[in-house]
Amino acid sequence: MTDYNFAYLDEQTKRMIRRAILKGLAIPGYQVPFASREMPMPYGWGTGGVQVSAATLTPEDVFKVIDQGADDTTNAVSIRKFFQATAGVDTTEETDKATVIQTRHRIPEAALNEDQILVYQVPIPEPLRFLEPRETETRKMHSLEEYGLMHVKLYEDIARHGAIATAYAYPVKVEGRYVMDPSPIPKFDNPKMTMPAIQLFGAGREQRIYALPPYTEVVSLDFEDYPFEASKADHSCELCGADDSYLDEVIVDDQGGRIFVCSDTAYCTARQAAQQDTPTPQAQEAAV
Amino acid sequence: MYVAVKGGERAIDNAHAWLGEERRGDHDVSELSVAQIREQLSLAVNRVMAEGSLYDPDLAALAIKQARGDMIEAIFLIRAYRTTLPRFAGSEPIATEKMACDRRISATFKDVPGGQILGPTFDYTHRLLDFKLAAEGGLSDAPEGDAQQGDVPHVLSFLDGEGLIQQEKQGANTPPDLTREPMELPANRPLRLQSLARGDEGFLLSLAYSTQRGYARNHAFVGELRIGDVPVEVEIPELGFAIEIGDITVTECETVNQFTGSKTESAQFTRGYGLVFGMSERKSISMALVDRALRWEELGEDNLGAAAQDEEFVLSHCDNIQATGFLEHIKLPHYVDFQSELELVRKLRRDTMAGADSTPAQEAAE
Numbered sequence: 001m002t003d004y005n006f007a008y009l010d011e012q013t014k015r016m017i018r019r020a021i022l023k024g025l026a027i028p029g030y031q032v033p034f035a036s037r038e039m040p041m042p043y044g045w046g047t048g049g050v051q052v053s054a055a056t057l058t059p060e061d062v063f064k065v066i067d068q069g070a071d072d073t074t075n076a077v078s079i080r081k082f083f084q085a086t087a088g089v090d091t092t093e094e095t096d097k098a099t100v101i102q103t104r105h106r107i108p109e110a111a112l113n114e115d116q117i118l119v120y121q122v123p124i125p126e127p128l129r130f131l132e133p134r135e136t137e138t139r140k141m142h143s144l145e146e147y148g149l150m151h152v153k154l155y156e157d158i159a160r161h162g163a164i165a166t167a168y169a170y171p172v173k174v175e176g177r178y179v180m181d182p183s184p185i186p187k188f189d190n191p192k193m194t195m196p197a198i199q200l201f202g203a204g205r206e207q208r209i210y211a212l213p214p215y216t217e218v219v220s221l222d223f224e225d226y227p228f229e230a231s232k233a234d235h236s237c238e239l240c241g242a243d244d245s246y247l248d249e250v251i252v253d254d255q256g257g258r259i260f261v262c263s264d265t266a267y268c269t270a271r272q273a274a275q276q277d278t279p280t281p282q283a284q285e286a287a288v
Numbered sequence: 289m290y291v292a293v294k295g296g297e298r299a300i301d302n303a304h305a306w307l308g309e310e311r312r313g314d315h316d317v318s319e320l321s322v323a324q325i326r327e328q329l330s331l332a333v334n335r336v337m338a339e340g341s342l343y344d345p346d347l348a349a350l351a352i353k354q355a356r357g358d359m360i361e362a363i364f365l366i367r368a369y370r371t372t373l374p375r376f377a378g379s380e381p382i383a384t385e386k387m388a389c390d391r392r393i394s395a396t397f398k399d400v401p402g403g404q405i406l407g408p409t410f411d412y413t414h415r416l417l418d419f420k421l422a423a424e425g426g427l428s429d430a431p432e433g434d435a436q437q438g439d440v441p442h443v444l445s446f447l448d449g450e451g452l453i454q455q456e457k458q459g460a461n462t463p464p465d466l467t468r469e470p471m472e473l474p475a476n477r478p479l480r481l482q483s484l485a486r487g488d489e490g491f492l493l494s495l496a497y498s499t500q501r502g503y504a505r506n507h508a509f510v511g512e513l514r515i516g517d518v519p520v521e522v523e524i525p526e527l528g529f530a531i532e533i534g535d536i537t538v539t540e541c542e543t544v545n546q547f548t549g550s551k552t553e554s555a556q557f558t559r560g561y562g563l564v565f566g567m568s569e570r571k572s573i574s575m576a577l578v579d580r581a582l583r584w585e586e587l588g589e590d591n592l593g594a595a596a597q598d599e600e601f602v603l604s605h606c607d608n609i610q611a612t613g614f615l616e617h618i619k620l621p622h623y624v625d626f627q628s629e630l631e632l633v634r635k636l637r638r639d640t641m642a643g644a645d646s647t648p649a650q651e652a653a654e
Contacts, residue, residue: 004372033470038367043613045620068624075620077296105624123614134600136473161636162643167628186628205610207470231631248623249630263624 007054007087013037017055017209021200024211029174030142031125031208039204046079046104047204049121053083053102056117056200062090064098069106069246069263076104095266105168107189109245109267112197114214120183122203125210127171127181147179150221158226170228173219180210182218188232188246193218235260240271311356325349334537334566335359339608340366341467341486342373343536343565360488360608367609370467378462380521380530384540384563385439389516391567394443396509396544402440407515443512444542444559453544453557454587473600480582480603481575485564487606489571495596496577504581504594508560511544515567539564541572545580547587558587578602 005011020034039047057063063083067076071093079102080091092098095110102119112118124130128138131149141147150171157165164170170187174180182190183201193199199212212218222228236243238259245267247260262268312319326333326349336348340363348366355361391407394400447453463478466486471479484492499506517537521530541562549555560580562572581596595601605611 008372010372010374033472035467035469037371038364038609039371040368042364042616043610044615044617045613047613068621072296073621074296074300077300081297104620105622123617135604136600162639163632163636165632165636167632168625184622184625186624188628205614231628231635233627233631246624247627249627263627 004086006059007057007083007089008039009037009051009054013051014055017051020209021052021055021211024200024209025198025213027178028212028216029178029180029210031203031210033207034209036204036207041078041082043205044123045075046102046121048202048206048209049102049104049119049204050079050082050202051204052119052200052202052209053100054087056100056119057083057087057089059087059089061099062092062097063087064092064095064101064266065103066101066106066108066264066266067104068248069108070265072265093266094270095264105184105186106246106263107185107192109242109262109264110270111192112195114196116197118195118197118199120185120199120201122181122183122201122206122208125181125201125203125206125208127169127179142178145177150179154221154223158223164222164226164228167231171221173221174212175217176219179221180218186232186246187220187228188230190218190220190228191230233260237262237268237271240268240275242268242271311354320353322346322349322353325352331567332357332359332362334568335489335571336362336366338565338568338571339363339486339488340370342366342370360612364609364612377522377524379533380523382518382520382536382538384514384518384538385442387440387514387516387518387538387540389436389440389514390537391516392440392512392514394510394512396511397443397446400443400446400512402436405436440514442542444544447511447544447557451556454547454559456559471603473603475599475603477579477583477586480599481561481563481579483603483606484562484575484578487575488608488611489568489574491606491608491611492574492578493570495581495602496574498594499577499581499596504584504592504597506558506577506580507546508543508577508580509545510573511542511559513539513541513569513573515539515569537566539566539568539572541569541576543573543576543580558583 007014009017017034020032023032024030036048036051039050041047041050053063063080065071065076065080067073070076083089084091095101095108095112099115100117100119101108101112102121104121107118126135126138128141128150131153132138132141141149154164157163166187168186169181169184170190172180172182172190172193182193193212194215194217196214198214201210203209220228233247233249235247237245237247239261242262245262245264248263249258249260251258326345329349329352330345332352333345333348336351336359337343337345340348340351342348347369348362351362351365352359354365389405389407391409392402392405394404444453448455459478463482464476466479466482471483475483515537517535519532519535522533523530543560545558545560547556547558558580560576560583562575562579564572564575578596581594582599582602584591584597591597
């Protein structure tokens with residue numbers, strides 16, 4: 001595909017997106033409007049993340065794409081192929097080898113480092129959207145730091161259910177200022193968000209970019225007597241035995257039989273490979 | 289032993305190959321050419337150009353072929369292609385009074401200078417299936433007349449002379465560009481009209497219909513509807529004057545709406561405006577009605593809480609490419625989110641059950 005510019009977007013557009021990214025990094029958690037372009041994949045399928053990645057990638061980068069934590073889910077494959085074709089960058093499935101990681105709905109299990117950028121695909125960037133549908137209103141609420149509505153919602157959850165009934169896209173507060181939507185990651189991933197890597201969030205259809213510089217303080221909203229809890233299925237991975245990773249439930253027969261496996265395929269594969277190198281799992285357990 | 293699902297890449301390739309085969313259909317039936325679509329499905333081509341925001345009948349016909357006739361998919365193909373095109377210049381505003389009209393009707397006056405021209409309309413056809421078309425069709429010859437000479441004045445300009453219709457303010461500023469800047473709300477009228485011009489025909493039709501049925505009713509007359517070719521002129525900086533770069537077909541609708549006056553305005557007629565690429569009557573009339581409904585604030589009318597009056601609602605939801613993308617994305621895997629919901633629902637149910645079991649004991653303690 002030589003007809004297109006490096007990473008598909010023209011340089012003018014990339015510059016416009018980079019400006020939005022820089023502004024986002026300067027005001028962590030603030031949603032920066034940007035003139036999102038129509039991409040050759042549908043809105044809602046990662047166009048925001050794709051545009052941010054396109055503006056971020058350089059020819060030397062090594063790119064990884066995950067969807068639901070996995071490298072081989074269909075849309076991850078599709079986006080990886082898109083950048084292979086339009087940017088010709090090297091791709092990898094190994095988290096530590098990647099310099100730019102585009103993700104949908106997960107943060108990798110392996111800790112990221114200062115040389116990495118994590119790009120999130122965001123469907124609805126506005127954490128207050130389901131409490132107040134109007135953009136004109138929610139922008140005002142952010143500028144006035146008026147987050148009472150969110151606290152009331154969380155309180156009502158507790159009053160009604162005895163717990164905060166949000167399992168993913170769990171709202172966070174950034175550096176004590178902006179309430180931010182972490183994208184629909186499970187709340188298990190929320191504590192990882194204070195990290196050495198840069199985190200960029202792209203919402204194409206909603207025309208918003210926001211960002212977290214390295215080591216930004218990200219706090220999941222909660223109450224003193226109902227503290228935030230990062231939950232996962234109370235099992236360990238059937239394939240690699242990990243008990244510290246987020247698990248997918250897989251139905252294996254029509255009797256309702258089910259097992260649990262790591263959602264992060266790269267993490268799981270690496271652990272399985274390491275176990276095969278070691279003579280016995282017991283020996284490895286002992287070493288750990 | 290469970291083995292995790294792999295092979296997304298091969299599945300995608302196979303799915304695309306199958307799609308190509310389905311697109312072609314039965315090989316015993318001759319293949320449709322892009323030129324046939326352009327010439328014989330021209331209203332479909334027009335819709336794709338209008339909502340795709342790109343005036344190119346050949347590309348629109350190609351998109352329809354590639355999309356297997358799915359209009360929104362075809363519009364999407366055109367939009368995605370459009371983004372990759374460089375922008376050389378902005379045209380001068382088109383002068384629709386200079387239109388070479390194929391059709392021009394007014395519902396407000398029996399006769400108007402320039403005359404009523406029915407043009408190629410479905411309006412008075414009887415909707416009876418024409419089985420001759422299924423057999424051969426053949427050539428149909430329409431009688432020819434002399435082309436109109438000179439400009440065709442806008443019907444609403446006659447009301448203008450009497451001061452009976454609200455004057456449109458001259459905007460001095462360059463209008464904002466929806467495709468280059470993020471949408472900002474509240475939007476001004478040029479931005480609204482841009483958004484409506486590329487908005488989904490079905491969505492605008494239903495909204496316009498809702499105003500007719502009483503949700504922010506504003507009885508509209510079609511003051512004028514005209515379809516025809518207009519020249520597009522671009523000013524070349526080196527030359528210092530505008531030159532004509534080609535013709536486009538557009539449909540323009542101006543409505544005259546009842547208005548009894550408000551606190552700030554004296555009684556006069558008001559306007560709604562619709563302009564769409566190609567021959568697109570339904571869309572342009574719908575656009576004019578929705579435009580008029582959205583102008584309530586400017587005209588000092590009451591907000592009746594109707595959907596068609598709600599700018600943020602209309603503009604945020606009229607784009608079918610945004611809508612279809614987001615709607616269809618729920619087909620993508622969501623098992624991580626679903627898993628977290630599953631855990632939560634199980635936990636809440638566990639807590640409730642535990643609560644139910646312990647209720648009598650609690651009561652006893654109290």
